[in-house]
Amino acid sequence: MEKDLVEYIVKSLVDNPDSVELNEIEGDKSTILELKVADGDIGKVIGKHGRIARSIRTILNATNNSSHRRTVLEILD
Template sequence: MEELLVAIVSGLVEDPSAIEVTCDAPSEEGVIVYHVHVAQQDMGRIIGKQGKIAKAIRTVMRSAASRRGEKVLVEID
């Protein structure tokens, strides 16, 4: 899952070397939280106008996780 998230984000940013993805342990409900950190100048590219790109990233990750029987949450920091 982490590789998928990095692949999606690296296609959007100018500085792919600054991408950091951290993963929290599953919560009591079984939700795994992924934290995405990118360079400050790339934050707008990841979030998009009115958050549309961020919403699309979250949708793709939830869909991929559901195929594996997992629950995920993506936070952009």
């Protein structure tokens, strides 16, 4: 569910939604979401001073409270 949510948010922010790649790595107590976007779209996902990335992570943390699992978003270059 978290993967679909992040993918939807990111695809609505970027100019090239087809270039969005999101890999999910499952662990024992956490899940890592690795996000790759086109070079020109990286700034749109991170935002000024990281505000957009922080907002996406806040939404992820809000959805994780019920499942007791932690989801970490990593934005890759």
